[in-house]
Amino acid sequence: MKRGQFFIIxxxxxxxxxxxxxxxxxxxxxxxxxxxFYDLSEHYEAEATRVIDSGVYSGESEQQIRDxxxxxxxxYLEYAQERDPNLELVYIYGDAEKVTIANYRSxxxxxxxxxx
Numbered sequence: 001m002k003r004g005q006f007f008i009i010x011x012x013x014x015x016x017x018x019x020x021x022x023x024x025x026x027x028x029x030x031x032x033x034x035x036x037f038y039d040l041s042e043h044y045e046a047e048a049t050r051v052i053d054s055g056v057y058s059g060e061s062e063q064q065i066r067d068x069x070x071x072x073x074x075x076y077l078e079y080a081q082e083r084d085p086n087l088e089l090v091y092i093y094g095d096a097e098k099v100t101i102a103n104y105r106s107x108x109x110x111x112x113x114x115x116x
Contacts, residue, residue: 040080040087048072048091066100077104 051072055065073089080087089104 040083044073044076044080044089047076070102073102073104 048069051069052065055068060068073091077087077089080089090102092099092101094100
């Protein structure tokens with residue numbers, strides 16, 4: 001190999017190394033837009049209150065109202081999980097004598113009804 005060829009090959013290799021070290025790789029990582037939790041919680045609270053009020057106004061039993069609220073909650077959770085699949089729901093309501101806690105994590109609800 002002649003001396004001139006050696007310098008040309010060395011120059012090309014050095015140029016490739018410098019270009020590789022100084023080039024900037026452009027890429028974008030997209031994250032799904034987070035669901036606005038407050039919008040969902042306020043909407044759920046308003047609609048759940050209407051479901052309960054409707055049952056009370058219609059003179060339904062406490063169990064019928066619970067069943068309606070449970071059905072509404074399951075349907076609402078399906079809707080909300082379309083926007084955020086990781087969304088889970090827990091609600092607590094009651095009065096001085098009774099409290100109801102429902103936990104809608106993965107799948108069917110876990111409900112507890114307590115009395116004094």
